[in-house]
Amino acid sequence: MRLNILGCLLAFLPLLLHAQEEEDPNEISEMPTDSRPTVAWYIDNTAQSHADRARELKIDDFRPMSLSGYGNPTETRYAATWIKDGRAGHSWQMAWGLNKKDFDEWVRKWRNEGFRLAIISANGPAGKAEFHGVMTLALDQLKWTYKCEIEDLDKYMAGKDNNGISRVVSFRMYGELDNRRYCVVLHENNGNERWALQHAEPGLLPNESWISEFNYPHVSRQFLRPAKLFMSDDGVITPLMTDMNVGGWSVAVRLNQTAMASEISRQGNQWFMPVDIQGASGFGKTQFNAIFVERTRYQPRLWAEHGEVSGFKNNKEAKKEVDGTMKDFLKENGIRQAQVAIGARGHAMLERSYTWAEMAYGTVKPHDVFLIGGVSKMFLHAAVKWCVDQLLITYDTPVYKLLGYRNAFDKRVEDITIQHLLDHTAGYDSEASGEAAFEFGKIGLKLPHNGTEPATLHDVIKYKLKQRLDSNPGERMVHSHYGSLLLGAVVANLTEMPYMDFLNKHILDGLDVSLFETDSRAHLRDKIVQQGLQIGVDARYPAKGEYVSGVYGGDGAIKEETAAAFSLRSSATSLVKFAGQHSVARIGKRRDGYRRGGIEGGYAYVETHGDFDWAMVFNTREFASKSAVLDLADKIRKLVDRTIAENKYGPFTLTCNPGPEIFRKGYPGLDGVSQDSLDHLPECTEEELDGIMHDRKDLD
Incomplete structure (x- = not known):
């Protein structure tokens, strides 16, 4: 669960370009961009004009991307963004202006029809608020849940990771300053998308209007971005952050209606589309937040693997198993960059690097270095x-x-x-x-x-x-x-x-x-x-x-x-080489044990097991479960035990390397075994060689 209390996250976003002065609002009901897919939007619509626009857009095969209801419940205003991108336009349902009982009944009805809640909004005091939402037709079996009228957000979110429903997709803070309430929609985090709902305390976020510069992750190396900028009617902004890449992006914060319309037009000229607009109206002021992106779909991740394998009984099979295990792990946990190395006595037998990331990320090689x-x-x-x-x-x-x-x-x-x-x-x-x-x-x-x-x-x-x-x-x-x-x-x-x-x-x-x-x-x-x-x-x-x-x-x-x-x-290789001479867990000489450690932005694991050492490094410490890395280490340990640690060839067990002579003399059980598969073993002493050859007349 990644719910954080933060005073001023927006100060982290790209540099402020210019402030917007307040102007008299004008009703906006046009589609300002010509980009494809087509995006439509409106802000400060009454319930009737919102209903009219929603009906027209649905007929024209648009679907909603965001919906925000704000202001006094008796005169709620609406802001929304819509998209027409060739997908089914009618596989969604929308409701607005409902009390809590009717809203829950609406959700229950469409849930039974195979829909799931994707967007939620609320405005008004606790116990008397209006609720608004969008449900989409579920094409998979993801778990999901929602709840409104939450009084203690931290308490509600605690444990949501444990039941498999952990990713916040929509949020709204409503109520009054001394009587807050919260709505949250949670989906199962399939693929471990990294997110953070940065819940802010009242009065700590900047009150001035501002617009960020255009941010291009491949240039700025800033991959964390806002997906939503939720805002309560008293102006408290709650960013929902993600690391999913949509190319360039920018934000506009606390703009009035006229300024927002102008900014949407300006951004459209740069092929940036508004994908989320949130409104707030309180203390005599109406203001809007918006997020703009170059692309509405996540950029695809590409898979790459590099490195060498040697010293196993069957190098090809060992490589295939390790690569398959790591590929499954990276995809299940949403990891973009990683390495694994296996060695013996300071000699690296396997050095593999993995990338599962968008093109803006570099392709990892075995000797690249990670924060450990x-x-x-x-x-x-x-x-x-x-x-x-x-x-x-x-x-x-x-x-x-x-x-x-x-x-x-x-x-x-x-x-x-x-x-x-x-x-x-x-x-x-x-x-x-x-x-x-x-x-x-x-x-x-x-x-x-x-x-x-x-x-x-x-x-x-x-x-x-x-x-x-x-x-x-x-x-x-x-x-x-x-x-x-x-x-x-x-x-x-x-x-x-x-x-x-x-x-x-x-x-x-x-x-x-x-x-x-x-x-x-x-x-x-x-x-x-x-x-x-x-x-x-x-x-x-x-x-x-x-x-x-x-x-x-x-x-x-x-x-x-x-x-x-x-x-x-x-690199993982350097960790393995060091572990070949030193204790990884304690102090002193090499001995069995493991050490793991994460810091913001990185995680490493290194283990000594019998004659062998291995290490794994990752570019994040965020995994799908607390036991994810230990479970992976167990798989690597079993692979080592099965493929090299027993040193067993045919009916015999080798604990030392007798050299090339044993291959020339046809030692039994060595068919398909290469000389380098014994390189990890220490050289045999004369006494050990005598023991291997003792009573083996067929080797004379």
Whole structure:
């Protein structure tokens, strides 16, 4: 469920071009664009004129795209957009001006006829509102539901993911300021379309009228866009965001009637069509929001796969199975970019990359790098182990004393050791006191420069030292990104070099692992689009109040300061090679276990299992279910067990690589097996070779 409370999401949309001055409204009832498909629209129509227009458009094979009823229930006004695109024009039903009982009965009637609710609107006070809607003929078996007169939106939405009905397709806030009510229409999210209903609090959105510039995702790299700009009669705007690509788009916000008509004409000259118009009328003011797009249909996604496979008993079959598994996963979860790699002892056997995306996205190759989130800690643990091995610290070394911090508000912090931070038992609980790794913007506003400069990790540490611990060190385990930041500071302090420089010199051994920069401008040419739904004030310069994607500082983190916890990027192949020498889950040498981690815009999974390691990376952390990645990992694990982990050839099991001689001597069961299928095994010792050949006279 992706319902977010947000103060000013619209500030994130493309730059303001110009404000619109209020003018006297004029009735608009024309179709201003000549584009195909044909789009019709009207705003500020009475119930009778709306009925007349709807009847005419239905006869002419138009179907509704949006319907908004607004104003006083005794004199409701209507705004709507319609489309004629060659699809069946009569496979829909529309109702307006109904009370709650009659509206529910209307929905029930047409539901029994195979229709489902697609659009809902409401206006008026709680208990006396009018309701309006559009139902379309269902051509599939998607689950759906709706509800009006909702008092607690968060409570209603909680758990909707669990019953498979999770995508908001229509919404309306009505009622009064101190007695809000909500209508919501939910559809089953088949294909895991990413959406976010950014429910805003009253009075926080800008009151001025404005128009965005034309946004082209392949140029701006901004793929999150508004699908609807719902608006209550007292002017609170609730954007419904999506990442589904329709090419270029733009928005117009809070325009009066005359200005909106003029803007629709201007946009039409640029072949941008109005696909959603929402109206509001309250406090003596009538205003409209509109969304314009180049295309009314989603751009198609294209499938691509690249990479090599070697070392399996049957490379062709292994490739086919992995590719099929990943293709199903990407389509079921709506993932656009991913990689998977399988290896043994630092040797990559399978390196595959996958793209299921619109053309505006780059095609992924096996060595492209992804934001890996919490899997970044795998490298941190190796760095700490290096420091211990060099006798620079022990696991019992007190952290804050080592870093030179004194006079903590809570003296218990003096007892926090390296081991506490590794075990996440230092006493920090993000649910109780917040996660400092995502509070750089908040902390920056408390500094003397008042948020005009980026806060540093040093600033965050000093801030945390003024707070109480949430529990005694060593008492209980609670995951803490801040604890990992402290460990990164320890490494930098002991080695007298920046953390990333240390990794490159002593830990990475030439692997392509790097920092993901916070500034979005650094990623304009990136092939991987790290996708998220979170939006917030830029953590680097919070005083400006500029809204950015969570990936680029809107989550409150400055990635240059949080590299130790979650800010690295890597390919799946690099993760596999690193896992061939290091523990992925703990600290020390390679051992069985797994690590997974997501951050806004990315997710990674790496596992060691017996002789083999594998990793998966994705360009988002949004999946269809919480268990989706673990279920996928289980499938990969079974594939490894079945195809290579047993090392079984014919009636025999090989635990080492005897070299090419075994093929020349006709070892039984090796028909169709290639030499490279044994490359992942360690070379046999003389004793192991003797064991293989013992009593095998047919091999003499």
